[in-house]
Amino acid sequence: MTVDDLRRAPLLAGLTDEQLDALAAIAQPVLLPGAATIFRQGDPAEAFYLLAEGSVKVFKAFRDGRTATIRHVRTGETFGESVLFNDSYPAGAQTMEESRLYRLRSDDFRRLMLAEPELGLRIIAAMAHLLVMLNQRVEELLLPVPARLARFLLDLCSEQGSSTQCHLAIAKQELAARLGTVPETLSRTLNRFVRGGLIAVDGNTFEVLNRPALERLAQQ
Template sequence: MQKKSELLATSLLFNGLPAEQLSKIAAIAVGKHYPKGATIFHEGDPGIGFYLVANGKVKIFKTSFDGKEQILHIFGAGEPFGEVPVFYGSPFPANATTLSDAELYFFPRNEFVDLVTATPSLALNMLAVLALRLRRFAAQIENLSLKEVPGRLASHLRYLMEEQKRRDKVVLDIPKGQLASLLGTSAETLSRIFGKMSEDGLIRVEGKTIVILDPNGLQEH
């Protein structure tokens, strides 16, 4: 239980809560293991609770009628997902699948709502997480609707630079095929754009590592 509480304390959702409250949250958290490629929930499933990634990666995506997949989010350690239905009592609005072996914590809706009701600071943390999620959605909508694919890729690389706190290079945390889906394009188009950015002296591709040769030029995309 101590290890679980320590992990919860590092997440944005539960950051800053006192040990007593973390213990109560840990008590209702149910540990679940999923192998790579496992379905966590489908779009339309009842929103009976939400999840937090202990380790591994999870993708949230929607599928069109013709089978095309659009990735909405990629979540890693310490990040919650599926939390909106907790308050609305609505079905999950998208699908969730593991991108690697993953350890998750599941928080049942009724028990968690009881904790939020009794813990105002937890409610404030939830608002902060939802506000951050809304900001990411707004940025993604802007990228998909207003920018061409090179601009979307440049924006994503700048996002990784900020997240990884580096300006010289970043490491892609998902395969290029998954990145193409996240950016709303095909793997072939993404490969061509990586090649064009390399030719233009903006980046150098070394497998999953993208060396940033011209941060200012990348900013102009």
């Protein structure tokens, strides 16, 4: 049911039932198969989306056809919100499996914001925060590949509650995309880490052997 789906979105948490009803009135349900393009980088911005079920990735496309995954959207999260400030999408989005989402047209949403200032304030603040995050991700792409990989590994470990071990849930080629590089370079870089005694690799499980060196590398 629409309102229940909306209530699960962190961006909308804490809204009153009336506000959610108003939102539900402008939310268009969409059902997409896997690997479907939702919007492309540079497309005129018309709407943003709430992911109710399934999974979606947001990515930047480069000149050379390479892509860097910016984030994996989780159930209940919104994406493409920057349409409210921008007139074209700053990144592309694609489903990774069959997904159910809601489309929120930006002019409908803007109209709603005028009627409900509280909603607007909440959205704008959340969005500013998102933009800061996005900015950090894009900035990371300016670092050399080894630094990006080191960051990722350290983050993954702390995310999984360990300071030395972590398990990679996605394929290495997905990781390469997430780091904005290609599988070959990822493979070579991992190899270099192993030869340098920084980490040990067993399949998709990693062990950090020399944390200080890895942290130094992650710096720059």
